[in-house]
Amino acid sequence: MDKIKIHVLRTGEVCVSPYLPFGGDDCSIIKASGLTTPRSKWMWLPVFCFLIEHPKGMVLFDTGWHREMSPDGVYDKSAQIKSLGSWFLYQINQGRIAKGEAISEHLERMGIRPADIDYVLLSHLDCDHANGLRQVKDAKHILVSKAELEGTKRKNIQIAIRFQKRWWQGVDMHTFEWNGNEGPVGKSYDVLGDGSLMMVNIPGHSEGLCALKIRNEEGKYVLLFADGGYATKSWRDMITSGITLDKKMQRQSLQWIREQSLSSDCVASLASHDVDVRPHIIEL
Numbered sequence: 336m337d338k339i340k341i342h343v344l345r346t347g348e349v350c351v352s353p354y355l356p357f358g359g360d361d362c363s364i365i366k367a368s369g370l371t372t373p374r375s376k377w378m379w380l381p382v383f384c385f386l387i388e389h390p391k392g393m394v395l396f397d398t399g400w401h402r403e404m405s406p407d408g409v410y411d412k413s414a415q416i417k418s419l420g421s422w423f424l425y426q427i428n429q430g431r432i433a434k435g436e437a438i439s440e441h442l443e444r445m446g447i448r449p450a451d452i453d454y455v456l457l458s459h460l461d462c463d464h465a466n467g468l469r470q471v472k473d474a475k476h477i478l479v480s481k482a483e484l485e486g487t488k489r490k491n492i493q494i495a496i497r498f499q500k501r502w503w504q505g506v507d508m509h510t511f512e513w514n515g516n517e518g519p520v521g522k523s524y525d526v527l528g529d530g531s532l533m534m535v536n537i538p539g540h541s542e543g544l545c546a547l548k549i550r551n552e553e554g555k556y557v558l559l560f561a562d563g564g565y566a567t568k569s570w571r572d573m574i575t576s577g578i579t580l581d582k583k584m585q586r587q588s589l590q591w592i593r594e595q596s597l598s599s600d601c602v603a604s605l606a607s608h609d610v611d612v613r614p615h616i617i618e619l
């Protein structure tokens with residue numbers, strides 16, 4: 336089998352309180368949201384998406400922000416509120432996308448049309464992963480876990496603020512049900528049916544959050560753990576993030592990410608917002 340090529344693409348940045356990514360087990364949702372922390376202490380984190388050139392097709396993991404949020408490549412309060420459809424989300428996170436960094440612009444530079452993408456896989460439905468979805472709506476298959484979509488419909492104030500269906504409304508997005516038992520809670524989905532692309536449920540941050548485990552024929556793998564942690568130090572030092580729907584589950588998922596990342600078969604293990612990660616290409 337030909338090699339699998341993974342492009343680590345930076346699709347803008349997100350500004351958050353330091354407690355959101357690294358709040359730890361005792362962090363309250365109020366503290367994580369930044370409402371009690373001066374803006375001068377907030378931090379910009381990268382927003383990564385991953386394009387996987389797989390011998391069986393072209394796959395995109397997450398879609399980042401939509402260009403309309405940052406039309407001039409800088410932070411734009413009113414454009415963000417309009418694009419996300421939420422004033423509350425502006426209070427919790429702010430995004431900017433330098434020129435050329437929106438996922439559609441990366442693809443265009445690479446000579447790839449959205450219609451050429453076989454699968455868009457969404458780790459979860461938070462704004463910095465799903466607001467850009469409409470830019471690749473012509474992809475052949477757009478998938479998110481059923482647990483994640485169902486989770487956005489629950490009556491809960493945090494859920495009501497975090498997830499706005501306008502980001503995927505009008506997009507031909509389908510849900511998948513678990514068809515395997517890999518991962519911290521024994522729930523996974525084998526995308527291609529050959530074990531080479533596994534969406535593994537790592538709940539906690541959100542209900543249906545998935546890591547993508549990309550495995551070659553020798554059993555070596557790359558783990559993209561999305562917001563299961565915000566950096567390598569998250570699993571190395573077991574620091575949970577402040578944004579969570581289930582702290583206990585979140586910790587259990589982080590423990591699994593740690594075990595997976597420490598395995599000798601693991602070639603790379605990447606979060607979606609690690610400030611120490613630079614855009615690069617991994618061959619597997």
Ligand SMILES: [Zn+2]
Binds near residue numbers: 461463464562607608
């Ligand atoms: Zn995120």
